[in-house]
Amino acid sequence: MSINVYAIATPFVIALALGEFVYCVARRNGYYSFQDSIASVGTAVLNQCVNVAVALLMLPLFTILGQLAPWKLDVASPWALLGLFLGVDFLFYWFHRFGHRTNIGWAAHSPHHSTEELNYAVALRASVTQRIFSFLFYWPLVIVGFSPEAVLAMVAFHLVLQFIPHTRVIPKLPRWIESWLNTPSHHRVHHARNAIYIDKNYAGFLIIWDKMFGTYADETEECSYGVTTPPNTWDPTVINFQFWAKLASDAVKTRSGWDRLRLWVMPTGWRPADLPAREETKWQREGQEVKFQSTELPNIRGYLVFQMIASMPFMLLVSHHASPLVGWQKVMLSVLFWGMATAWGGMMESKRWGLALEMARVFAMGGAVTLWLVQANAPLSWRALTVGWLAVTLVWISVARASNRSPAPVARGVS
Template identity: 45%
Template sequence: MNVYAFIIPIVLLLLIAEIIYCVWSKNGQYPFQDTITNIATGIANQCVNLAVAFFVYKWYGWLAQFIPWEIPNTWYFLLLLLLLQDFLFYWFHRVGHTINIFWAAHMPHHSSEELNLSVGIRASFTQRIFQFLFFDWVLVIVGYTPEAIYAMAAVHLLLAYWHHTTLIKKMGWFERYFVTPSHHRVHHGVNPQYIDKNFSEFLIIWDKLFGSFEKEKEEVCYGVTHPPRTWDPIFINFQYWKQLWDDAVAAPFWWDKFRLWFMPLGWRPRGLESEKKDRIGYTRAEQVKYVSNQFTNLKPYLIFQVGAGLVYLWIVVNLKFPLTAVDRVVMSIGIFMMIISWGGLMQARPWSIYLEMIRLLYMSVTCIVVLHANEMAELTGWEAIVALLTAGGSLLYLIFIVSKPELEPS
């Protein structure tokens, strides 16, 4: 069972509700390009979660066979599991802001210069595998089943999702014990006093106990100290990995090439210049947010494609469908082609028009072929007709309306 398939509808409903409110109130909380980038990253991340689930069930299942007891899934033991997982995640999260390789796995989530519910799904492709690989395996030793651990990780993720908003202000007594949007806004802040604070996701008491708590006072400036300045989800996800790799290649000493990955943030190998600053971070007044010109009439096109992409994603991740692992990989390739082309379109890259054409054809064909191969649709059925009409209409709009020499601001 893929638990993420159950939380996706809840996440989408909350996200759509906040978008509708923000558009209606014209508060500027959802810049188009950043929002599409967040959604694109979230869509691709669901495909990655399939591989993570396979890893968890296989490795944790192998590990569980050596544990001579098994904790039953009663409500009180599940509540204890939530608390244990919250405690482990606090330290995983804190390490993710401390050690280079863990920051590489976490940084993409912080790379948006906004904070809204769409940022909550701007999840790193590698963070979940790091969580299960390095931290949550302890819960198997305690006696919890792999299924319970994976399911609770999804619940924990959902409990942390609603924090990514600026619409909810202070919450009184609730803030003494639980993480609130005010706490999490501080965590996403790049203001000098906010950096590396408020790592908790459910109970704020961990930050108060271990000295990483900070109240929200000054207006929060969101982002990272080295913004990616692109809408390409692939670059966003691997920007810091590339920085580490470049330093490892350039390092004169072999020992430095290895230990670089496990050193604190800011450390650089001997022989390479370190960036010296009077302070780390910046305020909202000092921030210049990234925007780019894009192809004309792109907004309605991408809004429609997001809807179509979510339907395609639903087919890929729904484990009730009798698709093989190869089928899901083949269809996931189309999703990654899609998010790359979206990023290029929003930056008016000429190659993105051609990639978008190819991926429209690829996704429509793979959808029809895979569904037919698994006896879920006929080649001449309504599903095939809808897929072809969607691709055909999109191609016409792309060729005659979007791909013009004139550009427009976001």
């Protein structure tokens, strides 16, 4: 079962997201926001790279723990496979609950909730630090006898399944299904910031865990999505590390050594007593929901859509098991992806450095990937794809820069 589930599932995930997007555009239901979707996809590329890296780091640790198992459970048996799936689903509930109920857990998990929409692009926006915590919760399955490869593959498969409930398109299902499955309705509640929905429905696949442990809520009123203190930016660094920064700042500022230590594992929002209350941004104004929007650089939407699509095959150079790149090259490409997502965020907030960063990223990625593919004697189609992408991108950027420098036309009166 040592398969790369992330790489195999990527076409399915992309197809489902595109299908929902086309449906929403045709229905004009407003379920997709351009800026939010671009930010989510940019973060998704980063997270996919991290998923693979963390899995590779966890495999040696799980292998050592597996030597302590009193017996071996063969997932070729349907019952053992079912047991592994249920074990992952059960442990995910507690991992997810930890991610909402503790300061350090929320620091790792909150980027996934930072978006103010709910759709399949949102499902892709995950924290780059969360996956480390996730795998650390699944070690008991190795101890009881499942192979490390089987556990990591099942965790990945379970993660792919959780993509499906992230939608507003699917209404409530028949009661007999809603009673045991984590449906889109249940997961809409989980992503909502309405007071009655906060910290509810942590389930991954089976909603029965929430019903057993007192964290279940039914969808009874329209959901408002996001966190109660929105980041109000498209910058992936801020989105991923803003709560980490707040915790680190509290740890430095408090005079209590004990509070400095326990701050991290205290309930979400807890602060040392010697620190003043923190001013937070609000998501409502005069009782009405206010979603973050920004002014973009002119004429960038078509370019960003093109780059979003083009980023997918480059992402496979990091995540796919058959990638011709070696380890350090994948790390460098992941760093360039971070620059990509940061540049996109800057361009959507009318920051001129965003376009400069994007140009530097394009030159660096185009040159490096082309060189690496030639050195690896990769198929000619890959090299042609990279060169073609680079050429189209440079032409597009040149045209955009020229149009941005052009003076506005002077209005002339008609005599």
